[in-house]
Amino acid sequence: MVSHDWSESTTSDCANVDILIVGAGPAGLMAACCAAQYTRSIRIIDLKESRTRTGHGDGFQSRTLEILDSFGLAQDILKQSTPDVEGSYWTSKKGCGHIQRVGIEEAGNGHNSRFPKALLNQGATEQILLDYLCGKHQIFVERSTLAQTLHIRDVADAAFPVSVGILHVTDNDNQRSKGRATVNARYLVACDGAHSWTREQLNVPTEGDPSGSTWGVFDIVPISDFPDIRRSCAIHSEGVGSIMTIPRENRMVRFYTHLHDGVEKTKVDDSSGVPHELVDRAARTMKPYTLTCKHCDWWSLYRVGRRLTTKYRPHDRVFLVGDAAHSHSPLGGQGMNVSMQDSYNLVWKLGAVLSGLFDNAIFDTYEEERRPVAERLMRLDAKLVEAYENGSTRSDKGVAETREDYSGFMSGIELIYSPNKLVSHGGSSSSASARHVKLGKRIDSVPVTTHCDGTRTQLARYLSMNGSWRLFVFSGDLRQQERMDLLTRFAEAFMKCPSLAKLNQTSFGNSKSSIIESILIHSSPTTAFNLLDLPDMFHPFDEELGWDYWKVFTDDKEHTTDVSHAYETYGIDEAGPCCLILCRPDQHVAWIGDSEDVAGLDEHFSRFVCK
């Protein structure tokens, strides 16, 4: 495909911006994608002169693909990527030193995601995000730009209190300057990596042990008769060592090799472009199978360490995101995922506060929600590294078991945010009305039929990240007059509540979304009634565009051949009270109730909506 860097651009040199993002890796680019839904006043800078070309992060967990899908980008990833379907485990046979397969397991998510795990080089991922930012939002990364100074003024004195002195360099090594400038921002989002400049400027300590064993990593096109060369493998050969392999696009395979006895960089870097020292070690581990290669895309040596920032928000106006907040080994395939998910969690909150909609007290939820994820990631990483380095001969858990224990966490799907300002505590009634829906967890997508045209689709297709909260209304079968009456009563009560009506009718941001978008999922045939006969809140009218026909869906079982239906998946009784589920812009469930509890819904928003 066409590969543009979008760096030589017309990005405004505006010195005052809503959001300054430092770092244009996956976390920074995702932050920009979210921010673009709310404001055009964004700058994103990066010291590197181009995007990542080779290597680095490559694993997509299911939740990350769901997130990318909320920008319409998941198919672009899947088109180029390799699916990660099966994991295979090998250890050496006693005596002969040859490895044998212990088992093959589904790598599948098994956690109600519509996406599999997938593998793609980080550069391609960055390109897809860059194309989106440029093509859809005219946002360009300012490359070869170094953040040099950081001053933060008192918020009372300055609308744009965060001042960052930047230097446009022509030559990264010498940092020869093309010019200096100052960017004043309302907020600084630091996506500047494990050695975060921002974190250093603010003297934020990290916890954990940065030292650890040494590993080698390389991306090659293998020439190998190893039967599982196209599967993800954990291979442990007694006395030789451990390697991990991951199949990649373009016939490549990523290898991680544990260098238990250390290795000198100069020995690996033999100027051939291929790290023969590392490939040979991997080949010895894989005996009796052979491994050579002619093409190496990328290689690196690294020391496994774990660090976690002590503060996610070291200043009211500064947030640490991704590797800047936490770093660890790549063995779980988590780094790029958790980093992008940090951005996805933070930036819609930033946008909502910037738009004047929500109180900035919601920023507390960033650390409340994301620190426990990082802490759990640290524990997983420690276990995985130990399991790899020791093989599966010890009594403690092996790689396969550790992966199994953490599979829901690793997929990103099973994550539940604890009750906080944005997530309701719930009560007995809320769980009763949607038995399988968990407060704080992202909502499962279900197959639904669009009322207006009979299209079968995933509900998630209508949950794009545009800053809207979604209020799902489950009315049951509207051919029954009492169900229609229930719905009408709810709509009247909702629209009579001045604060909710305002949230439903206020449009904001670049897509002119409402703060609360109401979506009806009934269970009648699509031709049982006309869409425009429903309450107005389910078909808002626009002078230019007419009615919005895309807020009403049916779970009509006669039509659908899919095994799972909305009511069944969510555990909602069709004949029970009219159930309400409120989701945040990031699809996490914030509140559950029934249609009689409009006051409860109003109370939930009153906790954080600006008066």
Place this chain on the structure above:
Amino acid sequence: MVSHDWSESTTSDCANVDILIVGAGPAGLMAACCAAQYTRSIRIIDLKESRTRTGHGDGFQSRTLEILDSFGLAQDILKQSTPDVEGSYWTSKKGCGHIQRVGIEEAGNGHNSRFPKALLNQGATEQILLDYLCGKHQIFVERSTLAQTLHIRDVADAAFPVSVGILHVTDNDNQRSKGRATVNARYLVACDGAHSWTREQLNVPTEGDPSGSTWGVFDIVPISDFPDIRRSCAIHSEGVGSIMTIPRENRMVRFYTHLHDGVEKTKVDDSSGVPHELVDRAARTMKPYTLTCKHCDWWSLYRVGRRLTTKYRPHDRVFLVGDAAHSHSPLGGQGMNVSMQDSYNLVWKLGAVLSGLFDNAIFDTYEEERRPVAERLMRLDAKLVEAYENGSTRSDKGVAETREDYSGFMSGIELIYSPNKLVSHGGSSSSASARHVKLGKRIDSVPVTTHCDGTRTQLARYLSMNGSWRLFVFSGDLRQQERMDLLTRFAEAFMKCPSLAKLNQTSFGNSKSSIIESILIHSSPTTAFNLLDLPDMFHPFDEELGWDYWKVFTDDKEHTTDVSHAYETYGIDEAGPCCLILCRPDQHVAWIGDSEDVAGLDEHFSRFVCK
């Protein structure tokens, strides 16, 4: 998305080229996409200064999406398009003049395609093809370029016998020149539309009646309470007229209105941008429902006529394609589809002859295969136009019935090319070994599991248009030694046949494909044996890239939850003879046999392979 026209480009001004394509609409762009698999020596010119911006063709039939998928482009179409799921029929109630719904029918293909019908404006389609040509093949359309003169020399005297004088114009209206040039081509592919300049130069008569009734067409964002405004509709109101509506992307709807009493263009063109005269007529037809609009994307008036060229290949080196060969009304949603399918049929043959692989006698099959399609299209069109204009009150067949009768043809899936130089006549044995596979028809895609990594995928994913013929080998369960022996015997016989071995090992074109790619579909578990233990022809070796692991699949039913399996879909007996199915590069089945009939396979190729 990013929208590049790729016209200000570095396309070589090389005067001698393999293929000159005149016209860069969907047919011309598809011709270039196919040609690019074989040669870089292509030029494509178009008089227009940019791609189509609004309006024109918009319907994708299932087969066209399959074809686009063979270039990896179907998802790009589907991402932007609107699915066409249900067709609705309305007529006026007796007496009151108000319309009522007669029925809703699935518009679904129902013809074993993995793609639905979809709707997208022609400009977006052209852009996707332009992006592919530029990004993947560095082929650029030369815009504002007029073909002025055509001279064809004797093939004996000139390697590039077709000389076209072109004029680069700066201003289409005045045809002021930026410069003249001559392009000498081996072959000319004329995709220059209904008023084909090429056809005129060669004095090729057309058959059929170009006159007919007048219709208006417009793309608007409707403001309407008509319940089926997002469905495809045929609406007939007694005494008022007939309209057809088609839902489109970006909240638009395409309308066709029959202007039975004619209309003056000046009356429609009231300089408001909206064709109020046409919208009002449609609104009158739709009573009691309302229709207005604020936004019109495009409108046009046209006369329904049918013309068919008397010669598809008016000269040895010149081919007429798409609208240049046949024109008709847009009511069947066929034009863009049949035109792109013409190109897809022709150009792989051109490429294969150009590459010196096949005898140019295969060119006869272009007209043999495509004229019957156009003839059938003319009959369909005549019936559809009559059904629309007369409503469903007459005794002859209505719109719904005509569509039903032709649904397999309209989807493009049911098309069968009769036996000819490229399609075997078959015999009793061939149909016995694959009972549900038809010679001359494109092969159904089936879900399969990739042997090397356990990925479940569609077989079609591995059938990209790269010029390769595919020989599918169905070995059954290879855990049975006698089945493995059967396969080994076949592989030995195939490789001992010098002509077949050469076709299997000769790589050509831009993707370095083999002329015959052999693909094994067994029915054993993926871990029952190692891929490299199979005969070499199923895992070719490359010095740089190692073994090719992507030619072996399994129909393993334990793994697959899909309802259809390869063996079942194709009607192949797992315990019977080892079945062979040969498909052309365009996926049409050319020959069927069993593994003992290597001589028959060789004989088939000997009919058109250059010695």
